[in-house]
Amino acid sequence: MSIELKKALYNISALADLGQEITSEDNFTVKIQSVLHVIMGTFVVNRGAILWYEKTKDEITFIAKRGFEDASPACWETGQIMSLEKNEPRAVSGDSVLAGAGVAILIPLWVRDEFIGAVVLGDKFSAEAYSPEDLELLKVIAHQTAITINNHALFMGLSEKLEENRKLYEEMRRIYHDTLQAFAAAIDAKDVYTKNHSHRVARYSVAIARELGWNEHDVEGIYVAGFLHDVGKLVISNELLNKRKPFTSDELHEMKRHSLLSYKIISNIRFPWKDVENIIRHHHERLDGNGYPDALTREDLSDGVKILTLADSFDAMTTERAYREKMDIRTALVELRSCLDTQFDNKIMLAFCKVLEKEIKGELPEPNILPHLDRNFELSHITALLEGLIQELSQ
């Protein structure tokens, strides 16, 4: 594994750690102290603090810190900190009061138009400079920290602001997902033919899970599994991933390692959703036991696995690959049908057909499948087929 990959994975897990801390039921002091530990562990610094802006006093005070024993933030110019770009990490210039206190990086925390406080960090333990990737990640973390502090302040103060609170949590979740999305893009970018594959598989899986009546928490879990199911491909060589000729048996063996590799990488991350790692591990299993890596059979496969398998295959069929042309949607549906009982589960196929039909009829406000399908394909050509499949599978 390259150092960049290791670093990227460490950063993904740090975000998962952060997500866990800010959504934990710990009291605020413990929560904010834990958030500070996550930040310091992520960037390997031994001096760091989170500060809160007290509006009535126009002063900022420490709410969590390590190091900075002699610093007195009450003397720091709040006006100056507020004039900096919102939630943007910036290096502190050498001759300032802040630098004198040992601050190397300052991030002013804002939620919309509300100044919340700041995160300050000292130099890295290794004395290396902060990289542009560090600053990018720090920005995401700072934004989430700001929302956490603001939520707490809102919660303490005004119950009528509950609605806003809810929106802010939404915002926080969105940022978290945007970040996961960035990692999925890194996976898809390795293989020119699977551009956006992870993204589509995640959306298709969500559509099926919702149709099956899953709760929104579990739906989020399968969304994340869809995004990261092929993360193991980061370890497989580009030449092999983009090979146009058929694979030799050695090469095929190598390619098949990716689901287990994905599992190994993902199982080191503690997600707030259960089973993400197992769904990923088994996304190439089949009902008839001819899949990999564990050759499981129907009874051993969870609905989550069955959803991801179908979503993955449908997208693979309907997009072009290095070694073959893409199928049209009708052909792909017929192909899926012919593999029921051997590869795909009837119940999942039924849910997929139903949700696709609803999307075509315009019954769903936010379609997950349609926007990704071939625009040149006349959808009316498959309505009869879908109806037939639904009838057949409902029996």
Add this chain to the structure above:
Amino acid sequence: MKSTAFNVASKCQGDAAVVYPRGYLNNIAGESLVSECHNVIGQGAKKIVLNFRETDFINSIGVSLLLNIIEDLNNIGGTLCFAEMSKIHRDTFEMLGLTKYILVFNDENEALQYLSTETS
């Protein structure tokens, strides 16, 4: 989510101390590891072996806590050894550039043997 109650044990051996974190090093409960190291330093130990035999999970919070211990020992010119750390954590520490500040050994005895030959 499942979390294992974290606790710490330690023993002194000459001018060295062996400290055993037990359980996941992934939340604020791990601060007891930092304070235990503080205690043994207070009792005169300048060499600490952290034995990770019973710690199979360390996240960014754990890294931050271990960084505190590295710093505490650095400040007194002491030596910090890690023993029985899993490959994945060893790799992480290497990637983070922290293996420069610690000595890594396969087991506790190896570490103690090394420390006994080191002049303090």
